[in-house]
Amino acid sequence: MTTTRYGALLRGINVGGSRKVPMAALRDVLTGLGHRDVATYLQSGNAVFTDTGGADETTLAASLVDAIHETFGFPVECLVRDAAHLRAVVDECPFPAADLQGKQLHVTYYSATVAPERFAGIDRKAFLPEEFRLGDRVLYLYAPDGIGRSKLAETLSRPRTTKGLVATTRNWNTVVKMAELTRG
Structure with missing residues (x-):
């Protein structure tokens, strides 16, 4: 089983009192998608997780976008990058x-x-x-x-x-x- 560590970067949440995404709820969303070792950093939409499914960054981002929209009722753009890219x-x-x-x-x-x-x-x-x-x-x-x-x-x-x-x-x-x- 291949495991890869990723960072998720959400765009434009928790700014100016709108588009609220509590970090505990974001962790729940990521866990609900089957990711492990989920953690968040600050309140501005930064999360890390481990994926064991072998999906690519684009697929992981799309599933997170869909899950956030379903959970919170508004769209949020999101990028997912693997650990190697973030380090580079x-x-x-x-x-x-x-x-x-x-x-x-x-x-x-x-x-x-x-x-x-x-x-x-x-x-x-x-x-x-x-x-x-x-x-x-x-x-x-x-x-x-x-x-x-x-x-x-x-x-x-x-x-x-x-x-x-x-x-x-x-x-x-x-x-x-x-x-x-x-x-x-």
């Missing part, structure tokens, strides 16, 4: 993460590979010292004053860069923690 995101960071605060570095996870052409119209020099780099189904964003004040983050989230994709962003502390939690 940390290991391949193009910025000096060890020298930065967690609020200065963010990763946007995408549902598919993103072509650099989507970002061709962005004048990178106009946003300095903010910067971004693409990785494997991720975008790394360095925003020295945090994402809340980032003009580059606002530009990167526009429909022309995200059209047709599920995208969800986490700060560096969460990125690292999710990789650690899936190491199991």
